[in-house]
Amino acid sequence: MNHESKFQREKFLNHISLDCVVFGFHDNQLKVLLLRMKFTKEWALPGGFVKEDESFETAATRVLKERTGLDNIFLKQFKVFSDPQRSKINPAVQDLIDSGANPDQEWFKQRFISVGYYALVDFSKAEPQSDYFSDLCAWKSLNEINTLILDHLQILNKALENLRMQLNYQPIGYNLLPDKFTMPELQKLYETILGKELDRRNFQRKMLSYNILTRLEERKTGGAHKAPFLYEFNLENYQKALQNGLYGGW
Amino acid sequence: MNHESKFQREKFLNHISLDCVVFGFHDNQLKVLLLRMKFTKEWALPGGFVKEDESFETAATRVLKERTGLDNIFLKQFKVFSDPQRSKINPAVQDLIDSGANPDQEWFKQRFISVGYYALVDFSKAEPQSDYFSDLCAWKSLNEINTLILDHLQILNKALENLRMQLNYQPIGYNLLPDKFTMPELQKLYETILGKELDRRNFQRKMLSYNILTRLEERKTGGAHKAPFLYEFNLENYQKALQNGLYGGW
């Protein structure tokens, strides 16, 4: 938290913020990275502001690097949240007041327009770091999340909706799974995102038909039953599928 | 243009703008509504700014009402454009300088972050109105559009890409066609958006399978050949399809 101990509002564009819904996958559950506000102890999405010479993408990348230590994260802009009332009661302000520090209360009293991003990251590689306003940064399972500050729950739900949509025309997994993974693990990921079960055999056939997977000779040992094959993504084809989409539609 | 003869920058949020790609369909061609800048005579997308108590949606709706006279337009936010360089050379500033009026040059020298919307409107019902900076508001066919100010061509292309994507999971047509239309007309619309031809019979079968169309007893007369049936959209089912999407995917 050292690097942000002095919050410099001059560097940022007024009115403008971004919020990130960071998805990870662990224990067969979809996790979201959240921050706990120092004083109010409410939970919030990681977010930030845009410097005067930054694009939103750069700013979001910077924020994610700070919160997870990771570069090269899959990032997708999914919606702008601009309800004039959305940032009326800002817990960050409350935190600043409670802290007695109040360096920049005025800044936080602004109306903020926030651009929502969702990110897909490898759970095992991320190292959650809290920020100036929070005392804890942690993964939460979706079903554990009941309330968030401001409209962050709404932002989270919209992100999830968009992620589910993405499954229908783009591959997913490279950013959420370790380099080597089994077919059942990939299937679990899909089932978790979609919130429903899929047929094991049909899933495998469909997934293989995309030609984005390479089956390795290795198998995953240590499990209690038959050892499944390990797969890795064929990055070249994966990128192509990301670009061109999986279905034609028309 | 009377209502904007005094440009009041105080009312708007700094740094923030919106641009609209307004699509219409006429003469079997996809048209886009453009403005011609008063002095530089360059073409631009209609756009605007956000008032301090407005959401982006409200602002976009207001802008479209001013440019087309229409309410209840289909509007979709599709991307935020935030490259720090994007508004460096702003023709509006040039226009203001050339005009000698220069009431708010400083305002336009700001860096702007723009939210892109695309709109689908009934060509025959829209009444193009220029704004304070333009002397002409007109429909242009896609293939006529070679250059636009700033990054507006890029915005247009992204809008088109998103519109094509939308065809794959949502119905389109209600906002672009008159209330009653023929199947060939609807097909032409799809072909125009996609930029490719479709099989007449397979198109009809697929389209009818969505259950969003009602065939009327009437036929369209006056054409040189066999009179085609007229259809109208079943609004209830159309809205459902907009919400739920047309395909499952998974």
Add this chain to the structure above:
DNA sequence: TATCATTGTGTCAATTATACACATTAATTT
């Protein structure tokens, strides 16, 4: 009245999706 271009409708084959069955295997239990 014949011609022409377009519309309405249908069919067949190929592809894809859905719902299953059975053999295999690695750890665990007996």
Add this chain to the structure above:
DNA sequence: AAATTAATGTGTATAATTGACACAATGATA
């Protein structure tokens, strides 16, 4: 060590959808 268990690997029959195409009907025009 053999039997058990609960997964995994592979395949198949059926239904549904898509793609390619043929032919009859019709309204204006020649």
